[in-house]
Amino acid sequence: MTPRHEAQHDREQAKRDAVLDAALDAFVQHGFVGASTDLLAARAAVSKQTLYKVFGDKRGVFSALVQRACDAVVDPFAALTSTMESAESGEVAVRSLARQFTQALANPHIQRLRRLVIAEAPRFPELAQMYWESGFGRTIVSLAACLEVLDRRALLTVPDPERAAHHLAGLLLWIPSNRAMFDPAAAVMAGDELDLVVEDGVRVFTRAYAPVD
Amino acid sequence: MTPRHEAQHDREQAKRDAVLDAALDAFVQHGFVGASTDLLAARAAVSKQTLYKVFGDKRGVFSALVQRACDAVVDPFAALTSTMESAESGEVAVRSLARQFTQALANPHIQRLRRLVIAEAPRFPELAQMYWESGFGRTIVSLAACLEVLDRRALLTVPDPERAAHHLAGLLLWIPSNRAMFDPAAAVMAGDELDLVVEDGVRVFTRAYAPVD
Numbered sequence: 001m002t003p004r005h006e007a008q009h010d011r012e013q014a015k016r017d018a019v020l021d022a023a024l025d026a027f028v029q030h031g032f033v034g035a036s037t038d039l040l041a042a043r044a045a046v047s048k049q050t051l052y053k054v055f056g057d058k059r060g061v062f063s064a065l066v067q068r069a070c071d072a073v074v075d076p077f078a079a080l081t082s083t084m085e086s087a088e089s090g091e092v093a094v095r096s097l098a099r100q101f102t103q104a105l106a107n108p109h110i111q112r113l114r115r116l117v118i119a120e121a122p123r124f125p126e127l128a129q130m131y132w133e134s135g136f137g138r139t140i141v142s143l144a145a146c147l148e149v150l151d152r153r154a155l156l157t158v159p160d161p162e163r164a165a166h167h168l169a170g171l172l173l174w175i176p177s178n179r180a181m182f183d184p185a186a187a188v189m190a191g192d193e194l195d196l197v198v199e200d201g202v203r204v205f206t207r208a209y210a211p212v213d
Numbered sequence: 214m215t216p217r218h219e220a221q222h223d224r225e226q227a228k229r230d231a232v233l234d235a236a237l238d239a240f241v242q243h244g245f246v247g248a249s250t251d252l253l254a255a256r257a258a259v260s261k262q263t264l265y266k267v268f269g270d271k272r273g274v275f276s277a278l279v280q281r282a283c284d285a286v287v288d289p290f291a292a293l294t295s296t297m298e299s300a301e302s303g304e305v306a307v308r309s310l311a312r313q314f315t316q317a318l319a320n321p322h323i324q325r326l327r328r329l330v331i332a333e334a335p336r337f338p339e340l341a342q343m344y345w346e347s348g349f350g351r352t353i354v355s356l357a358a359c360l361e362v363l364d365r366r367a368l369l370t371v372p373d374p375e376r377a378a379h380h381l382a383g384l385l386l387w388i389p390s391n392r393a394m395f396d397p398a399a400a401v402m403a404g405d406e407l408d409l410v411v412e413d414g415v416r417v418f419t420r421a422y423a424p425v426d
Contacts (some may be wrong), residue, residue: 029336118328118331119332121396122242122397132392160413178345181331204380207421
């Protein structure tokens with residue numbers, strides 16, 4: 001692209017992102033059915049024509065939201081594979097995985113989309129499926145690949161890496177994710193409070209999957 | 214109550230339950246906003262007048278749904294406290310807890326209500342709060358009380374019983390609960406498949422919280 005085209009592309013991307021951010025807010029606040037395209041356009045400060053042109057219809061906006069979230073999960077653990085190869089202990093390795101994982105998932109944006117996808121899954125099963133496989137599923141596969149390295153290095157004993165990845169995810173996210181879902185007024189867990197959940201999860205996971213003597 | 218009054222009470226209770234079951238279906242299928250009181254009345258085969266008389270309005274129906282689910286959690290683990298006192302090992306005790314727990318929570322009725330509560334939490338924070346504290350929270354407190362017994366008997370080492378209860382819940386429910394939320398077409402996990410998740414969760418939890426030598 002020429003610099004001029006590139007700048008235009010960036011502007012379009014930024015505008016698209018702003019529309020999607022506003023749409024997520026409106027969907028979560030009013031429900032998918034309750035949020036009209038008039039409201040979406042007003043919140044995003046664009047015309048309804050622009051909205052239709054870019055996304056087709058309201059369904060298209062929702063689909064683009066899920067797609068964007070899935071695209072953002074570009075193997076966030078890829079960089080961690082080398083950490084797995086060099087970590088001096090299972091606990092150190094699991095701690096770095098756990099921090100990366102909770103940082104990626106315990107954020108307000110992801111938690112709001114999670115709420116919307118769960119709410120609309122009966123009406124949009126294909127979008128829930130996409131979120132499940134391309135978002136959630138990919139992080140489990142990446143986690144499992146990291147745990148396999150630790151098993152090979154005999155730092156942990158992990159007979160079923162995918163099941164173990166779910167265990168680690170459950171230990172780390174069960175508390176913050178449920179609180180985000182059932183107490184939307186509370187801030188998404190962060191800082192010292194999240195650190196404590198992560199540390200406890202790391203300790204429990206590492207002990208459960210410690211090498212068998 | 215006289216037998217005649219009792220029979221009438223039972224009939225009213227059964228009718229009320231049938232209306233709530235139909236309402237939960239309609240809410241999950243069409244969303245809270247999308248399910249009109251006309252639809253709720255038609256699905257439940259009652260008049261709109263009856264619906265208004267019994268529940269006030271649509272909000273009242275939703276509130277009654279959450280209340281019913283919370284009432285059903287009448288300390289399902291109370292009967293297990295004696296099991297905790299007599300179990301011959303930590304693993305046996307945790308297995309009986311885990312089976313009771315997943316049986317209570319991994320059922321289609323609870324999972325559909327869970328979806329509805331998550332969907333509507335931004336608009337009905339007080340109902341999400343009720344579900345969280347009176348439903349979810351009570352099971353965690355009961356689980357924690359059971360784990361405390363096992364710690365006292367030195368079958369496990371449980372420094373923070375409530376945190377440990379969340380860990381057990383996460384290990385057992387993370388997989389079936391997420392699948393139920395994101396793949397609503399799939400049947401709620403049960404039978405051999407659920408047994409495997411429970412067995413793996415029990416093994417991991419018991420090893421992580423094994424007595425410190």
